[in-house]
Amino acid sequence: MEENLNIKESNNVCLLAKNIVKIFPGTKALDNVTFKVYKGKVNALIGENGAGKSTLMKILAGIERPTEGKLFLDNKEIELRSPIDAEKNGIGMIHQEINFFPDLTIEQNMFMGVEEKKNSILVNRKTQKEKCNKILAELGHPFDVEKKMGELSVGQQQIVEIARHLLQPNLKILIMDEPTSSLTVAEVSILFKLINRLKERGISIIYISHRLEEIMEISDYITVLRDGEKVAEDLTKNVNISWIISNMVGSEKQYKKREKNFDIKTENILEVENLSLKKNNNNFVLKDISLKLKRGEILGIYGLLGSGRTELLECIMGVNTKFTGSIKLEGKFIKIKNIAQQIKNGFAMVPEDRQKDGLIQTLNIAKNISLSSLNRFSKFGILRNKEEDLNIDKMINSLRIKLADKSLPILSLSGGNQQKVIIGKDLLTMPKVLLLDEPTRGIDVAAKSDVYEIIDNLAKEGISIIVVSSELEEILNISDRVVVFSNGRLTGEFVGNEITKEALVEASYKGLVNVN
Amino acid sequence: MEKIANPKQKEKKKNSLSIGMLLLKVRTFVVLAILLIVFSFIAPNFTNKESIILIIKHVALYGLLGIGMTLVIITGGIDLSVGSIVGLSAMISGGLIYEGLALPIFGVKIYFNVPIIIILTLISGVIIGLINGIVITKFKVTPFITTLGMLYIARGLALLRSNGATFPDLTGKAELGNTGFQFLGQGTILGIPVAIWIFAIISLIAAFLLKKTPLGWHIYATGGNENAAKLSGILTDRVKLFVYAFSGLCAAFVGLIAASQLTAAQPATGESWELSAIAASVLGGTSMMGGVGTIGGAVIGALIIGVINDGMVMSGVSEFWQQVIRGSVIIIAVIVDQVQRNMEAKMALEQKNA
Numbered sequence: 001m002e003e004n005l006n007i008k009e010s011n012n013v014c015l016l017a018k019n020i021v022k023i024f025p026g027t028k029a030l031d032n033v034t035f036k037v038y039k040g041k042v043n044a045l046i047g048e049n050g051a052g053k054s055t056l057m058k059i060l061a062g063i064e065r066p067t068e069g070k071l072f073l074d075n076k077e078i079e080l081r082s083p084i085d086a087e088k089n090g091i092g093m094i095h096q097e098i099n100f101f102p103d104l105t106i107e108q109n110m111f112m113g114v115e116e117k118k119n120s121i122l123v124n125r126k127t128q129k130e131k132c133n134k135i136l137a138e139l140g141h142p143f144d145v146e147k148k149m150g151e152l153s154v155g156q157q158q159i160v161e162i163a164r165h166l167l168q169p170n171l172k173i174l175i176m177d178e179p180t181s182s183l184t185v186a187e188v189s190i191l192f193k194l195i196n197r198l199k200e201r202g203i204s205i206i207y208i209s210h211r212l213e214e215i216m217e218i219s220d221y222i223t224v225l226r227d228g229e230k231v232a233e234d235l236t237k238n239v240n241i242s243w244i245i246s247n248m249v250g251s252e253k254q255y256k257k258r259e260k261n262f263d264i265k266t267e268n269i270l271e272v273e274n275l276s277l278k279k280n281n282n283n284f285v286l287k288d289i290s291l292k293l294k295r296g297e298i299l300g301i302y303g304l305l306g307s308g309r310t311e312l313l314e315c316i317m318g319v320n321t322k323f324t325g326s327i328k329l330e331g332k333f334i335k336i337k338n339i340a341q342q343i344k345n346g347f348a349m350v351p352e353d354r355q356k357d358g359l360i361q362t363l364n365i366a367k368n369i370s371l372s373s374l375n376r377f378s379k380f381g382i383l384r385n386k387e388e389d390l391n392i393d394k395m396i397n398s399l400r401i402k403l404a405d406k407s408l409p410i411l412s413l414s415g416g417n418q419q420k421v422i423i424g425k426d427l428l429t430m431p432k433v434l435l436l437d438e439p440t441r442g443i444d445v446a447a448k449s450d451v452y453e454i455i456d457n458l459a460k461e462g463i464s465i466i467v468v469s470s471e472l473e474e475i476l477n478i479s480d481r482v483v484v485f486s487n488g489r490l491t492g493e494f495v496g497n498e499i500t501k502e503a504l505v506e507a508s509y510k511g512l513v514n515v516n
Numbered sequence: 517m518e519k520i521a522n523p524k525q526k527e528k529k530k531n532s533l534s535i536g537m538l539l540l541k542v543r544t545f546v547v548l549a550i551l552l553i554v555f556s557f558i559a560p561n562f563t564n565k566e567s568i569i570l571i572i573k574h575v576a577l578y579g580l581l582g583i584g585m586t587l588v589i590i591t592g593g594i595d596l597s598v599g600s601i602v603g604l605s606a607m608i609s610g611g612l613i614y615e616g617l618a619l620p621i622f623g624v625k626i627y628f629n630v631p632i633i634i635i636l637t638l639i640s641g642v643i644i645g646l647i648n649g650i651v652i653t654k655f656k657v658t659p660f661i662t663t664l665g666m667l668y669i670a671r672g673l674a675l676l677r678s679n680g681a682t683f684p685d686l687t688g689k690a691e692l693g694n695t696g697f698q699f700l701g702q703g704t705i706l707g708i709p710v711a712i713w714i715f716a717i718i719s720l721i722a723a724f725l726l727k728k729t730p731l732g733w734h735i736y737a738t739g740g741n742e743n744a745a746k747l748s749g750i751l752t753d754r755v756k757l758f759v760y761a762f763s764g765l766c767a768a769f770v771g772l773i774a775a776s777q778l779t780a781a782q783p784a785t786g787e788s789w790e791l792s793a794i795a796a797s798v799l800g801g802t803s804m805m806g807g808v809g810t811i812g813g814a815v816i817g818a819l820i821i822g823v824i825n826d827g828m829v830m831s832g833v834s835e836f837w838q839q840v841i842r843g844s845v846i847i848i849a850v851i852v853d854q855v856q857r858n859m860e861a862k863m864a865l866e867q868k869n870a
Contacts, residue, residue: 319747343749357747362740362807363733371737372748374730383728409860425748 014039014204015060015091015173020069022055029055030066031228036221037173042195042205044215044236047225047248053208056225057175060206061093062086073172090172092165096181098157102150107132109149110164135163139194154305155187162194174198175206180214181442184304184470185505192218210442211471212241224248248445259456266295268331269464270316270433275325277311277488285311286323286488293433293464298455300479301468302504307485309468310352313435316466317349318342329432343372348426350419352437352468358422359410366392366406368421373428395424399454416447423454434458436467440474452478472501486510543852544800544816551820555827562830569709571826573777576715579818580770581789582796583722584763586814589797590726591759592739592806593652593659598767598793600670601644602786605771607674609637610683610781613694627692634700638768644670645764649757667790674783683781701776711773718766723811735759739806795842796821799849803857820845 015037022030030052037043047053058064060071062080071078073089080086086093100109111128118124132145141159149157158179165171180188195205195218209215215222216236223233224247232247270293277286286308293299303309314320316327318339327334334345351357360368369392370377377388392406399420403413410418419439426434436455440448455478459465469475475482482499484492484507492507494500556563581598588595612633616625628636644666651662688695703710726732737745738752745752770789775781798804799820800813824845828838 317747338751339746340749340751349747351744351747356741357743360737360740360744360748360807362803363736367733367736371733371745371750374733378730381729381731383730383733411861429749 012039012041013037014074016072016075017056017060017066018070018072020056020059020066022052022059022064023067029228030059032069033225033228033230035223035230036233037204037206038221039204040199040202041220042199042207042218044207044209044219044222045225046209046212046215046222046244051225051248052228053225054177055228057093057177057206057208060086060173061091061175087168090168090170091175092168092171092173093175094158094161094165094177094179096178098161100149100157100161103148105146105148106136106143106152106160107145110135110145110160110167114167131167132163135166136160139163139166139197141190141194153187154182155184155190158183158187158191159194162198171203173204173206175208177208178210178442179207180209180211182305184306185508186304188214210444212244213473215244216241245445266297268292269295269329271328271331272312272316273326273328275312275315275323275327277308277315277320277323284488286315289325289485289490291483291490291493293466295464296459296462298459298465298467298478298480300475300482301466301485302470302472302475302482303468303485303508305470307508308488309485310437311488312485313349313437313466313468316342316433317347317435319349343429343431346430346432347435348372348429348431348433349435350422350426350437350439352441354415354418354422354442359418361409361411363410364407365401365403365410365413365421368410369395369406369424370428372425376428391428392424395428399424399427400450414444414447416443416450419443419447419451420454423451427458431463434463434465436465438469439467440469440471472504475499475504476501484508484510544813544820547849548816548820548823551823551827555823555831559827559830559832562827567826567830571822573709573711574826575818575822576709576711577770577774578789578792578796578821579715579815580718580766580773581793582800582814582818583719583811584759584766585790585793586797586800586802586809586811587722587726587735587759588659588763589794589802589804590735590739590806590809591756592742593756593759594663594794594804595645595648595760595763596660596663596790597644597648597666597670598763598770599786599789599791600667600674601641601764601767602771602774602789603674603783604644604670604677605637605641605768606775606781606785607677607683607771607783608640609633609697609772610686610775611677612636613686613688613697614683614781616692627694629693630688630696630699633694633697634772637772638765641764641766641768641771642761643764645761645767646757648764649760652760653753653756671783671787674785678781678783680783682783686775686779686781697776698779699776701773701778711777714769714773718769719811719815722762726811731755731758736807739808741807792818792821795846798846798853801853803853 013036017033017035020030020033020035021028033052033056035045035056045053045056055064059066059080062083062085065081071080078089080089083093101112104112107125107129110132116124116127116131129145133142136142136145139159139162141156143152143156143160149160152160162174165174179191183191198205207215207219219236221233222236222239222244224231224244226248273290275286275289276284279285289312291299301309301312311320315323318336318341321336321338327336329345336342355361360371363371366389370388373391374383374388377384377391395401396403396406401413401417401420401424403417410421413421439455440451443451455465455467467475467478476499479499482494482504483490484494484504486508491510492503494503561567581602584598585595612628616627618625648662648666651657652659686697688697700710705713726735734745734750734755737748737750738755742752771785774785796817797809797814799817800810800815802809802813821842824842825838828841833841
């Protein structure tokens with residue numbers, strides 16, 4: 001495989017990880033992987049969850065040490081014992097979740113741990129600010145460095161994080177782990193511009209992402225890992241998405257296109273009328289939202305981050321009860337008191353952030369599935385374990401949750417299976433309306449198509465589903481009907497052939513033009 | 517290419533690992549056994565019947581508080597007020613027996629019989645617990661601060677009840693129909709002290725509640741991840757109200773037993789017992805982060821604390837050294853606990869990677 005690549009290119013290899021093997025107790029995470037990072041290029045690394053991407057990255061960033069194999073930086077062998085070692089060698093990593101101090105300023109965050117000193121004791125804020133301003137200006141994002149980090153959007157925080165790495169004078173390689181997972185479309189294009197600037201400076205990027213379209217757009221080289229082995233590498237311009245997917249999953253496997261039902265003639269299950277929600281500062285988070293959902297229908301909600309999609313689900317679910325407007329369930333007005341009440345009414349929600357809002361990490365797999373329905377499985381306040389077990393097993397089977405034993409900790413499952421556990425918990429409450437917020441975020445391709453199949457089957461059984469997603473492919477793939485949110489307003493509704501990427505994206509910017 | 521290191525070796529390693537885990541899991545038992553053996557050698561009277569009953573009587577007090585505390589800590593909270601509730605309960609029950617309930621408007625004093633006094637005292641414990649719970653859930657004050665405040669308030673009320681004096685004689689009078697209070701602290705049923713019966717029954721109820729009722733799992737879920745628990749339809753505020761009320765109830769029982777054991781009610785009863793309760797809970801493997809803990813663990817934790825305390829007294833260890841040793845045991849226990857948790861997490865990760 002390696003010989004297929006242009007031999008001349010190998011002169012431009014900046015970092016070479018040769019025959020890397022990494023063995024964890026009980027598993028071989030990397031098996032003889034050779035990975036090349038080309039100078040001044042974007043080197044994409046892809047693979048399903050568990051393919052070994054993260055392990056390889058951690059080795060390159062000095063967080064883990066390889067069991068076997070060697071690292072060469074500019075043809076010289078190096079050994080990385082710690083992240084500090086990596087940094088000294090000019091290798092920086094931007095983690096998926098950026099760690100920062102929200103109450104400190106941009107400048108303080110950037111210099112945390114590498115402060116400029118006066119008389120070797122006092123922090124020299126003036127020099128720090130000057131340097132900050134310079135770097136941010138060079139990047140084309142002259143933020144006010146006095147601003148608190150927590151006041152920035154996620155995209156801006158990421159820019160600061162990138163700038164922080166540029167403080168290092170000899171930065172050669174920047175590793176980016178899922179940098180776009182919480183960015184809006186606009187922010188992604190800003191990030192890509194920034195990446196191109198870094199390339200011009202001769203900095204090499206290692207880019208990890210699940211979003212294949214993005215990888216096609218931004219990367220120059222692609223390396224695919226599968227089950228800890230390198231299965232393919234090539235120039236991006238030589239390949240296409242189906243090449244990537246087939247290498248990732250081992251066989252050609254596209255998401256199965258769902259057979260859609262554009263002409264649902266059943267009754268309305270849910271009717272939302274003139275729903276508005278205000279922020280503390282009196283701005284509208286949601287303004288005059290009206291929509292209907294039919295039995296067995298899948299309604300997609302598309303929109304940029306912060307467009308009010310999640311907030312709508314939270315209002316319907318009873319998480320936030322401070323909205324105005326009315327909600328009808330099966331033709332009758334309902335008063336929303338709290339979440340527990342809404343679950344009884346037949347609503348269930350899969351939250352966007354699995355770890356924060358979905359799982360009880362201290363409980364085992366089984367209890368995480370049955371948690372919402374424990375009262376249903378008890379008599380006189382006492383749990384009937386048999387009935388509980390029976391229902392848990394039913395969910396594990398019907399959702400095909402892969403596990404060794406249901407009494408194991410929930411965190412022993414892969415992301416995709418954790419997501420299925422949350423869906424299972426919701427289904428046990430026998431919902432009429434299922435609200436899914438980014439249902440496939442951060443899960444691998446195989447689990448994704450499983451989730452799509454589950455959603456499809458649920459709709460066929462007559463459950464009405466609202467799916468919020470930032471992924472156009474996903475919305476296109478599974479929705480019978482799509483509404484688009486922009487800046488808290490409903491800016492478009494599309495059925496059938498009207499549902500196109502272009503139409504959705506266009507509508508998603510409409511609300512930003514005439515604000516109030 | 518070898519895919520797995522060597523299956524046999526791996527199997528062996530796994531076995532030794534699981535034996536290690538087993539030892540870690542039953543370590544509290546091991547510690548307890550070692551303590552019992554050591555003290556039976558050092559302190560000659562340690563193993564006779566009287567000493568053992570005395571130790572268990574003390575254990576019942578810490579243990580009862582530890583059970584309430586464990587439920588609270590599992591929800592991610594803490595209850596610093598239990599020691600003061602013990603004192604207040606002792607004074608409420610003692611006052612009702614010794615002075616009766618004075619109603620100045622009618623110029624009369626009402627004397628209740630002992631069962632009613634017990635019930636009234638328990639109710640007041642529950643009410644104080646509920647107040648803790650309401651401040652924590654409705655006014656969003658952190659549990660530490662709320663119960664710290666209640667620690668002072670309840671102790672102050674206990675002192676106010678008698679102006680700091682002790683109610684000296686709680687035997688009651690036959691003509692007032694309020695005799696028999698000593699039964700709680702000094703009586704026996706089937707040769708076993710009543711206090712121990714109460715401890716055993718409340719332990720069983722709490723253990724059953726935690727593992728066999730929805731409420732119990734809601735307690736675990738609330739402490740494990742409150743956001744997720746709420747989204748799962750759990751009324752986490754109600755869960756918290758319950759655990760603080762339950763903790764107050766346990767403390768009221770302890771106050772009653774303590775007053776009954778002495779046949780006297782002292783406002784300083786139970787001072788700093790909340791710390792023993794926390795120690796029992798933590799020794800038993802309850803995580804201060806919430807979401808993890810068992811009643812069985814708390815009971816064993818209380819046994820360890822009781823055995824260390826009384827064992828050291830009987831062996832003539834100086835009062836000052838006792839404190840040093842007690843503190844060290846708690847810290848070491850938590851360190852070992854974290855080692856175990858890390859190992860478990862590692863094993864879970866291996867499961868995931870396998």
